[in-house]
Amino acid sequence: MGGGDSAGRLVRPFALTGGRTRPSRADFTLIATVTAVDPQPVAAAPVQPEYTRILRLCAEPLAVAELAARLDLPVSVVVILLCDLLEAGRITVRPPRLVSRTTPDLDLLKKVRDGLGRL
């Protein structure tokens, strides 16, 4: 890849979103996990191949950041596509564990600590 296509890289991903640059919902943070609904609802299938690729990749739960990396698309683009899929009832999303500084979750911290100890 040469340096010459750098302008093209800016534009192309957002062509997939029909020019939308902002997500319609805030659910899809970097480590939210996305899972394809199985079986898929019987409805008009979205035609864009990216939707199909996303659904295939998240047949098993997958974090938004991982999905973006595997699709080789910016997170900001993938999130917009995920909003479409969520609204079409094709995926579910699980938010990350809440981390509170005022009331830390000791049990969670110990679990992570023990897991690291086993590495």
Place this chain on the structure above:
Amino acid sequence: MAGSDVATDASSAPDTVKILIAGGFGVGKTTMVGSVSEIAPLRTEEPLTMAGLGVDDLDGIEEKRATTVALDFGRITISRDLVLYLFGTPGQQRFWFMWNDLALGALGAVVLVDVRRPESSFAAIDFFERRGIPFVVGVNGFHGDHPYPPEDIRDALAVPEHVQVLLCDARERESCRDVLIALLDQLIATAVQT
């Protein structure tokens, strides 16, 4: 579809948490992520215009990355129902607008310091201190060398007593794991006092 809410949960999906690996440019962040991650580090590239940077701000950024900022991350499966993600923060200060998003909901951070130029990580330390985000300092020795004891480095960095300063080697899995464990021990110590 069952339920009235749009499906916002998938019971088979694991819980996820994250830790940031921060520090100046070239201190070994990506190396550390790769050393402990169970997968080859993944990367996404975000278009900078999305973050509201004007084209003028792009002057001087590495030529080939002129229009994007890269985000490296790795994964450690803690248990069947808990996965830890490690995010390397973009090094240059001009990318710090991304740090706020990255830091949101993080357990804490590792600030990596290149022992030969500790000042390149001062800004990262400031960032976490000001926001009250817990962190430990990992001093990357580069040539496997640790010419200064941790206490000297602590003084040079002026980090408070409760912040651990550890000598490490970003290329060594065990060494990186120990830095993460130190962070968790620090978090647990704080949680017990709360």
